[in-house]
Structure formats: structure tokens, C-alpha cells
Amino acid sequence: MQQCPRNMSHKEDSEGKSSHPTGLYASIPRTCLPIVYHPDYNITFMGLEKLHPFDSGKWGKVIRFLKEEQFLTDGNIVEALEATEEDLLVVHTKSYLNRLKWSVVVATITEIPPLMCLPNFLVQRRVLRPLRTQTGGTIMAGKLAVDRGWAINVGGGFHHCSSDKGGGFCAYADITLAIKFLFERVEGISRATIIDLDAHQGNGHERDFMDDSRVFIMDVYNRNIYPRDGFAKRAIKRKVELDWGTEDSEYLRKVELHFEGTLNEVQPDIIIYNAGTDILDGDPLGGLSISPQILLDAPWQGGGVALEASSCGSAVHMGRDRLSYFKPDRCFHQTTSWSEEKTMVHCRNSAGLLIGLTFTEFKGYSLV
């Protein structure tokens, strides 16, 4: 079903000032799928990137796989643009952005100590620019999700970064930015729900939306691993804390229960879904024991418009009529097409943190 585009006229603030000009909200041809990516997402830098268990080239692997399987071509995906400093200042403080001009700060945030020895122009070019491009992609996907009913950014999901603090490989608060851009610029978008199924607590967006009643956060995570941010937990409306080695049945039961509860409790205009591909058994960071199969079978339901990505896992999205799930596994299952009318399943390994995507049928929740 084709969704009608919303009125995308820009809002003005209480003083009648328009938001800053940005290239990230430029119109996208209807011939493009609402899937956002750029080759610049991938971080390669003399092997230094391999010092972190996170696979910093996984986004390209996903796209390569999807092209090989003829789901995508270069011509029908949306090319991400790098977020400018002005874009970033919608959320970030100037002092935080200035701190990123110190390589030692970036080395700490990305957990790659040797970066501190490199001149900052190299760190900017080889590490921060890819992350800014992914951040631009998330903001673009936010608008596309409203226009089309769903969208995916194949990167981003930097849920440990807040307006004035980075960490856990997350240097820019792309989730907060995507939501604030929508609130500021798109008529009719005033309530957001974040569903964060990454194995780690999403303390960045939680700190950013601590006192913001427009944003409802459901977070499901391993309570024993990074970041264990007690202050940020106060922002979570549906908190599901898991223990080491949580397995399929318990995980499914809890996610379904709280997902239903979330959708019954609030009716958001946008859902940001941060997929957790690091929940899988054997993941070097997540500490959970979820099998790939349950991500295919899980009857998650989606509602509203959505998008997203994940820093630790991969990308995702949801749709107005269904929710999809990026699923980590080496296997490939089946697909029919990218059409919103079809059921689609695929998955892909990327160095322990795999990626995949499942569309499951939606059970009836709808915003419109």
C-alpha cells in the first residue's frame, strides 16, 4: 500500500524563526527505496579499526550482499549525506564538538587507544567523517520513514552518545538528532517512541530525553554490561533488564509483553527501532544467548512510522504496517522483494556481529 506523504512544511519556533537550512531533508525521488547508505560509512584505517571487536566495515558487507542477491542496485538506494556542524548543533553542544578535535577524546569514545597518537585531521577524515555520514543517514531516514511509512539506515544507531558526551564507539547522537529534526521540521510529528533492542543500555538517547514527555523509551538490555548508567535508566518507561545468557523463550516472552504494552500505552508519530544484533549467542559483547531463528519467527508487531540502525548490531526499521528486524546470522533465507506488500527475510554475517532483516506481518496497530 502506498502511503500518502505528509505535509513536510517547516515549522517555525515560538519566535517565528525557521530551522537552519539543511541538505538532509532534500526530497528523494520516488524511484529510490527508503534505504539509506553511503560507502563512506565504512571505517578502514591501516588496520587500527580491527583493534575493537566491533566490525567497522560491516555496513558495506550488508550492501554488497544485498546487491549480490539483487535486492538493491546503486540506483535505487538513497545516498547518505554527511551531517554538517550546523546539523549536529541541533543536539550537540559546541563544547562537545570542539572536544572531538582532540584525538585523545576520539580514542576514548571509540575505544581504539592508538588513535590518540594520530593527528586530528586524520582522525576526522578516517573515523569521524564516516560516523557523521551515518548520522546524516539516520536523520535522512527519519524523514523518509514519515514520507514512505518506513525507512532503514544501514548504519548509525549510536545509542551511547548524548548531546555532550560520547562513548561505546558512539560519537554522535544520531537517534536524538533524527527525532529532534522531525519535531522541529515536520508538521504532525510530536510524539516518538524508541524501541532499543540492542544488548546494551541506550544511555545516550535516554540522557537526551530524560525530561521530555514526548519521547517514550523501551529498552531491553543485559544489565551486567556497559554502560550500566543508573542515571540514564530513569528515562526508560519500559525497562527490561536481562541477565547473562538469557535464552530465547525468556527473551521472546519479555520483549513481546513489553512491546505490546508500549504500543498500548502510547501512540507515537514515529518509532525509532534500534536493532540488537549483539543479542545473539556468541556475540563478543552482548552476553546473551539468543538464537538467530527466533528473530525470524518472532511476531514483533510494528506501528507508526519508523526507522533505524544500531551501533553494536546493525540496521533496522519498522513500517507503518509492519515491523522489520535486522537479524544477525550467516544464513540467507528467502525474500520476495523490498515491496512493502511482501514478506522479506535475509540475514548476513559480518564478523561476529551479523546483520539481517525480517519483515513480519503486522497484527493491526496503525496510526492512520
Ligand SMILES: [Zn+2]
Ligand atoms: Zn550493543
